[in-house]
Amino acid sequence: MARDAGLEEMMRADLGDLPNLREQAMFGGLCFMMNGNMVACIHxxxxxxxxxxAGMAQALAVPGTTQAMMGQRVMKGYVYLDVDHLDDDDxxxxxxxxxxxxxxxxxPKE
Known part of the structure; x- marks a missing residue:
């Protein structure tokens, strides 16, 4: 799947002017890193x-979220937000x- 510049720009705007924020191509998408640690990604x-x-229960209570998986492997501490909910600012x-x-x-990892 090709990267989606519109979704990437939306996430970029959501993260605003976080200190030490940088972008890195990962997982076939674009990830946003703060102090060398991934915050979020369009994937x-x-x-x-x-x-x-510690944030999993709170995050999974948000509509449209699911436990993140990479192949058959559970990604502990990560959630996906499905495409049908990505347009909801809140x-x-x-x-x-x-x-x-x-x-x-x-x-920090840098």
Missing amino acids: KGTGLYRVGD TRAALTGIAIDFVRGLD
């Missing part, structure tokens, strides 16, 4: 958010907030 037409184990804002809070607590 195969969906949003992928790194919410951590939904994306909720997941973005959970992801940012989690990543702020991680040691």
Whole structure:
């Protein structure tokens, strides 16, 4: 699947001016990294958010989210936001907030 510039721009706007934010091509999509740690990604037409184990219950309560999988492997601490919910600003804002809070607590990788 080709990358979607519109979805990437939407996520870029959601993340705003986070400190030490950079973009990196990963997983066949575009990921957004803060201090070297992934916050979120546009992957195969969906949003992928790194919410951590502690944020999973809260994130999975958001409509349109599912546990992230890579092939048959469960990606612990990550959720997908399906394409039918990507256009909802409040939904994306909720997941973005959970992801940012989690990543702020991680040691920088740079």
